[in-house]
Amino acid sequence: MIERGKRVFVNAYAQYPIVLNGGEGRYLQDIEGKKYLDMMGGIAVNLLGYNDPGLNKVLKEVIDNGLLHCSNLYWNKWAIEAAEKLTKLSGMERVFFCNSGTEANEGAIKMARKFGNGRSEIITMENSFHGRTLGSLSATGQTKYQEAFKPMVGGFKYGHYNNLESVKALVNANTCAIMVEAIQGEGGIKVAQEAFLRGIREICDENDLLLILDEVQCGLGRTGHYFAWQKMGVLPDIMTLAKGLGSGVPIGAIVTGPKAASIFVPGDHGATFGGNLLATAAASYVLDYISKEGFLKGVQESGQALFEGLTAIKNRHSHLVKEVRGVALMMGMELTIPSRGVIDECRQAGLLVGSAGENILRFVPPLTITVEEVFEGLSLLEAVLESL
Numbered sequence: 001m002i003e004r005g006k007r008v009f010v011n012a013y014a015q016y017p018i019v020l021n022g023g024e025g026r027y028l029q030d031i032e033g034k035k036y037l038d039m040m041g042g043i044a045v046n047l048l049g050y051n052d053p054g055l056n057k058v059l060k061e062v063i064d065n066g067l068l069h070c071s072n073l074y075w076n077k078w079a080i081e082a083a084e085k086l087t088k089l090s091g092m093e094r095v096f097f098c099n100s101g102t103e104a105n106e107g108a109i110k111m112a113r114k115f116g117n118g119r120s121e122i123i124t125m126e127n128s129f130h131g132r133t134l135g136s137l138s139a140t141g142q143t144k145y146q147e148a149f150k151p152m153v154g155g156f157k158y159g160h161y162n163n164l165e166s167v168k169a170l171v172n173a174n175t176c177a178i179m180v181e182a183i184q185g186e187g188g189i190k191v192a193q194e195a196f197l198r199g200i201r202e203i204c205d206e207n208d209l210l211l212i213l214d215e216v217q218c219g220l221g222r223t224g225h226y227f228a229w230q231k232m233g234v235l236p237d238i239m240t241l242a243k244g245l246g247s248g249v250p251i252g253a254i255v256t257g258p259k260a261a262s263i264f265v266p267g268d269h270g271a272t273f274g275g276n277l278l279a280t281a282a283a284s285y286v287l288d289y290i291s292k293e294g295f296l297k298g299v300q301e302s303g304q305a306l307f308e309g310l311t312a313i314k315n316r317h318s319h320l321v322k323e324v325r326g327v328a329l330m331m332g333m334e335l336t337i338p339s340r341g342v343i344d345e346c347r348q349a350g351l352l353v354g355s356a357g358e359n360i361l362r363f364v365p366p367l368t369i370t371v372e373e374v375f376e377g378l379s380l381l382e383a384v385l386e387s388l
């Protein structure tokens with residue numbers, strides 16, 4: 001299978017040598033029947049784990065209705081319901097559905113430019129990650145992703161994460177927005193300080209800028225709050241979502257507060273597949289699921305167990321582990337050695353974990369992971385570290 005894949009795929013990914021075939025709960029199975037505890041969650045996508053009967057049921061209902069896609073020339077109830085639930089959960093006003101995180105950010109960038117009405121600069125952060133299409137890639141403050149594809153889209157300036165003065169220094173009469181992740185994911189699981197985000201909100205208010213929070217990775221319950229900014233008490237003007245929103249069905253969303261709700265008018269923006277029935281039915285189900293009483297508490301408990309367990313491992317293996325950081329079920333473990341070898345050994349041992357940079361292990365499991373499953377993952381990881 002892998003040989004066949006190598007012959008036909010564009011060589012865009014450094015794929016691990018396993019072929020996945022099925023899943024149940026928090027466990028995945030490869031094509032040879034080997035089972036893995038999944039602490040990577042499809043890179044923070046499979047929010048509810050695998051083979052959730054309720055999600056399967058709503059998807060089948062859409063299929064049985066006979067309409068998978070109806071274009072945005074017409075209304076459909078699945079998209080309307082999903083948007084209603086998103087606005088209710090976030091306390092924000094309006095939604096634009098698209099297909100991915102990068103596409104959500106592209107739309108947000110366009111909104112910011114139009115809002116700017118001649119002011120076109122957007123401040124983002126060094127070490128950020130906003131996606132691979134040219135606008136979002138230009139917003140991404142990591143030259144390693146940009147170098148081969150220059151020239152980038154103009155108008156982006158990069159502040160230092162958690163350094164408010166560096167952001168203030170970039171604001172000028174041409175600035176229209178600031179875009180930031182509440183927790184940098186690809187950038188190495190780095191958490192924004194509350195004072196930093198609040199300070200950015202103030203800068204936006206004082207200078208009539210839009211605050212865009214990219215919650216593509218950290219949103220939708222992962223931090224033990226519906227959205228990471230709710231934990232930090234900072235309200236964005238635009239929030240972008242994707243990854244876990246469909247728990248495996250591709251969907252992205254731009255969610256706006258009052259300041260951004262009326263920027264787009266017909267003709268300004270569009271997405272053929274945006275609001276697709278299967279995708280929005282999945283999103284609607286996910287939003288109901290994470291709104292259930294006790295769900296976020298469960299995330300907080302599993303997240304606490306993960307943090308404490310990783311910290312204990314760090315203390316026992318301080319020559320291999322430098323730092324543990326993150327919030328709830330978005331955790332990073334900075335190693336003193338490259339992460340790739342550890343990830344390979346974990347996989348052999350039946351545990352899927354990811355990386356977020358050269359030396360950082362990333363844990364973004366399904367949010368349904370239990371404390372017992374967290375313990376199982378921790379003991380598999382520790383056995384691997386001991387064997388090194």
Ligand SMILES: Cc1ncc(COP(=O)(O)O)c(C=O)c1O
Nearest residue numbers: 100101102129130131185216217
């Ligand atoms: C914070 C953040 N924004 C945007 C993206 C891009 O999302 P997508 O891969 O769906 O385009 C990612 C992907 O990792 C992300 O972590």
